[in-house]
Amino acid sequence: MKVEEVISKIEHLPKLHEKNDLSYIKKVLAYLGNPQDKVKTIHVTGTNGKGSTSYYIANLLKKAGKRTGLFVSPYISKFNERIQINLDLISDKDLIKAYQVVTRVINKIKETDDTFSLVTFEFETVMAFWLFAEKHCDYAVIEVGIGGQHDKTNVITPEVSVITSIGLDHEDIIGPTIEDIAKEKSGIIKKGRPVVFGEIAAKPLNILINQAKQMRVRYFEYEKDYQIIIDKKIKFTNSQYQLSFNLRSPVEAIDMGIAVEVITILGLQLKPQAVEQAINETVIPGRYQIISRHPEIILDGAHNIQAISNLVGFVREQPHHKLYYLMGMMKDKDLDQVFTQFRFDEEIVLTRIDYPRAAEFEDFPEFIRNRSQFIENYQAAFDRVKEQLGENDILIVTGSFYLVGAILNYWEKKDES
Known part of the structure; x- marks a missing residue:
């Protein structure tokens, strides 16, 4: 086999x-x-x-x-x-x-x-x-x-x-x-x-x-x-x-x-x-895993209100110019509560992976749909946000371990090539 x-x-x-x-x-x-x-x-x-x-x-x-x-x-x-x-x-x-x-x-x-x-x-x-x-x-x-x-x-x-x-x-x-x-x-x-x-x-x-x-x-x-x-x-x-x-x-x-x-x-x-x-x-995959410096790119599988709140609170304390979030979540999570944790000066891009439980654009709360870009292909979404980053900006990929894993695999394959 x-x-x-x-x-x-x-x-x-x-x-x-x-x-x-x-x-x-x-x-x-x-x-x-x-x-x-x-x-x-x-x-x-x-x-x-x-x-x-x-x-x-x-x-x-x-x-x-x-x-x-x-x-x-x-x-x-x-x-x-x-x-x-x-x-x-x-x-x-x-x-x-x-x-x-x-x-x-x-x-x-x-x-x-x-x-x-x-x-x-x-x-x-x-x-x-x-x-x-x-x-x-x-x-x-x-x-x-x-x-x-x-x-x-x-x-x-x-x-x-x-x-x-x-x-x-x-x-x-x-x-x-x-x-x-x-x-x-x-x-x-x-x-x-x-x-x-x-x-x-x-x-x-x-x-x-x-x-x-x-x-x-x-x-x-x-x-x-x-x-x-x-x-x-x-x-x-x-x-x-x-x-x-x-x-x-x-x-x-x-x-x-x-x-x-x-x-x-x-x-x-x-x-x-x-x-x-x-x-x-100790290296913990997908838990505040830094894959790039200048600009800093962080992968963290935070997927509920408690984890997201802890994550954004800590990231804001790090030296930075602007914060970007690439987020894909499961539709059965408390999406309304999770997205109240973000400030208006923080840019959020929504995406999804090909998984039955993954949230579609319409599953996200209306208030976050109105202020966020949605790019369905997670690889294209990652590339688009990455192109916008300045040297002192931070990108956090979060919302789901499934998304974090997919981005990590994509990053490593691009790095190999």
Whole structure:
């Protein structure tokens, strides 16, 4: 089999089951000998920041000499990004092998239940768990897809659980209220296993703390158990470390802090210099990824009100002449709220990628359609905006990881040519 064929087959699997439970994935994992139980795991959820936090934790574990798996979603430019070992993308050969192993199990189950199948995300999750066990990982960092309690990754008993943030996103699936979202994400808290909380507002935080108390676990809070001060550097303090990191956005700073708190809880005796080096060296695809200087071009997959607000607030503080945004979003996002975050002196160009959920021009709120240019072809849109940039201008490509991934691939292909 060719890897392109494998990826196509996975991505064309069903998206939903009749029952929203974990019985399907648990059945396949049981046939495989429950590989998810053969590797120590860290489980990471949150409305925003879970991907960045997962990368930071994985790099710290690697720096500590631990063979480390990483499962993240979505991928930015290549499917293999979803499953990594020591931050190296899984090879095409191993991806094909994992696909064949999981497919054989499904075919076995179909002998007695011809209606059985896995949805795309379940299939990917099973492949990741099987590969992490097969490759003898010491740890695996597992990023939740959506939510927590009902997410297909929630078949593990992690060494540490992480909840980075609570905000409005995917309200139709795990909402509609912030309290509903907090309750769903609290579902990754397991009995006897510690949990780390990021910067979370009082009301949802109380829900998380109550769940932690009910499960009789230790919980660690931002500003109480670990502190971050942002000046010319990011200064971190907890029970073990006093550290200084290179300046990134305030949101990234909290993600860094969560990661260090996790490795502290795990008892990994990393020297301060090693922790600082691991954090500073971590590259997170599609999260404030700078691909050009003078003019500066930034790719960031912010796709909800909380993430967009944090992004634009940080970018405005950077030295610049004019800010340009190239934006494409999914039509099921809170578009009205997102676009209230922009100023009239900031230029917005709207675009879309060829994806069923991608917003068409008429899906954007009227007030933003009236002040923005719409160029349907994202490559043409990117080129058009790039041509307008002065040396001290900043272009931010944002609104969707799908758009960010498409632009990154386009940029890299142009760079190669």
